Amino acid sequence: MTEQHTTALVIGSTTIGGTVHADYNDIAESCFPCVMDGREPGPCTQRPTTAADLTTGALVQTLPAPRWANVASRSAVVITAMGSGTSTIALVWFWALGPAEYQRTVWTVQADEVVPLQTTLKTLPQQTYRAMVAAHGKAEGPNVGMVAPLTAALAAAHH
């Protein structure tokens, strides 16, 4: 019998005035069997990420890497991608960090630097979805065009 790898959604938390509150803007996923295999907490990493995982509106989580030390949020939404297979490069927005701004909240990542989430825009907690839509609408100047590919995906997932 093969072991079931099931990814669970993890809601972050924040402390306000000494009280811990759920932070729906800070979501992640974790696969318990993968953690037991000695991998970092995160979504299932049993197969490589490919172009098929990095379509506009797909949710991803970064794998641990030194260059992510300055990115406080680990989950991002794919704006667009180019390339094929495991050689794909994607432009991703870490929406929890604020409105789109290249190299502050928006970064290019290689396929092997991220893992797709099982959670989709449609199945995101409603609080998370609404926070993302609000932040999407706050992009300014050239950043408006940069995140424009997400407009249709966000509208299609409305809930």
Ligand SMILES: [Zn+2]
């Ligand atoms: Zn797993």
